[in-house]
Amino acid sequence: MTGRDTRAPVVGLDLGGTKIAAALVGADGTVLVRHTRPTPATGGAEAVLDALAEAAREVRVPGVTRLGVAAAGVIDPVSGTVTSATDTIRGWAGTALAAGLAARTGLRVACDNDVRAAAATELADLGGDGTLIYAAVGTGVGGAVAAGGRMLQGAGGVAGHLGHLPSPEADGLPCTCGATGHLEAIAAGPAITAHYARLGGEPADRLQTVAARAALGDPHATAAITLGARAAGRVLGGLANALGPHRVVVAGGVPGIGALYQDALRTAFTAELMPPLRALRPTPPRGGTDAAVLGAAALTRTLPLHDPHTTGVPR
Template identity: 85%
Template sequence: MTGPHLDAPVIGLDLGGTKIAAALVGADGTVRARHTLPTPATEGAEAVLDALAVAARAVRTHGTVAIGVAAAGVIDPAAGTVTSATDTIRGWAGTALAAGLATRTGLPVACDNDVRAAAATELADLGDDGTLIYAAVGTGVGGAVAASGRVLHGAAGIAGHLGHLPSPEADGLPCTCGAIGHLEAIAAGPAITAHCARLGGEPADRLQTVAERAAHGDPHATSAITLGARATGRALGGLANALGPHRVVVAGGVPRIGPLYWDALCTAFAAELMPPLRALRPQPPRSGADAAVLGAAVLPRTLPLHQPHTTGVPS
């Protein structure tokens, strides 16, 4: 199969560590139906594949021809597999994502890393030479890099994993990947929440609680949020010096907690820039919270499709 007919609707699935978002997307990019459900992240890969299939069925309509999955982890689109993953989703590494979902739904499936899929939606107006840095800060810290108008996959599909850059602010802290001192360990939502408690604040069950405390002047909450923001800003500013991007996008749930976070990130980012880049500033995604699910819906038209009842060999 070379790709679905351009007039046919496609299902886009955005799989994160916390939730699965599904959308039925027309050829014109219009979202025709939506559904969300929690990710059964602690129940194993088979349960996650089952949940993806449930989400797809919830938005599927007559004439739907394919599914695109934007998934957490290091994804190999050609093999349709998860080549590596943190323990955010238990047992996710090694999963035959495309073949498993195609068999469950009866539809061909294309897949890629969630942040790369979202980043592709930002490239349209950058031109053939566009260079982009795209960060997604949520349950984890993901990323994507595009050069010459193309999103880079890199060896083993690992390109763009910005959360695993060394970060001075995370010195001594264990990362979900098993290493020590990576950006994700201080900048992701759960990391900010945990750091607030380490600073002496009351333990919280989620980042939004920390943000609400900061809004009421809690110094521990304020410090945890601004430290995570500064760490992200510094890392992105250094990357900007190395890559010379035309645009830097910061997406995900964490940046949406409010101006305290965003202002600290932008200030730290600007402080790192070399003179030719001094006017560059991070921007929110142009597709808003739909960036990953819309990017997922594009995947069946741009990446190998994996058919039902196969062993994962693309068509």
């Protein structure tokens, strides 16, 4: 963890189940170049690593030596390995993420869970004793938790996986992790779309289609969206009672569908709160859509760097 040139720009990669975002981040935290591409989620781990490396090449400039990657799944930053993952990205569990990217790019690589990386940018604003709940609702439901100014990784790096908390609204529904009744099974984008179909809605290819139909007054679309939002709000409100956070952040593509979702989540969240927390409200990430890539770039300053010359993986 020595020899870090903090003056040079860094490549930040954000890997989600649907999209890869890449950015060249300057030493002052400014995003200099952006690039996005689809995640080859059904193509296997090697295809995903190849796509990450290609995304890095799209934003890289001469002089860059470090790359931070914020990835879906349970990530061990020390070994650089995906220790556990759902089937959102096929074959992702067990992937040597840092070694694979270092070998493909020739850069020194730091890695962590995607939501935890994004949440670190919020935690920095809260001071030395901040407590934070950060939820990311998109293709899946991820999260991060910080207490006393420290991001919690937990046993096996599993801390913060909010999508796998039990949810009454998801009772009996299969989750991507293999269990049933978890929040992700009713609150993630694909889960809301699937529930819309169960309610009798016309076939829809994605959540945005459901949201558009809700805006036109489709009762099934409205019910599916508000149920997913209420489920998320209830889980986050209960967790807030347990942790007493200074800030609760809700990020990801699902909240971006508009006020119908956001209002239902906020109402359900507030209804769960104990009296001392009644003023607390969920907020969007302060880093906006760049939060994850900025957090990924910041990993190269704080986590172990995996060197392409010592990973043991052929270049």
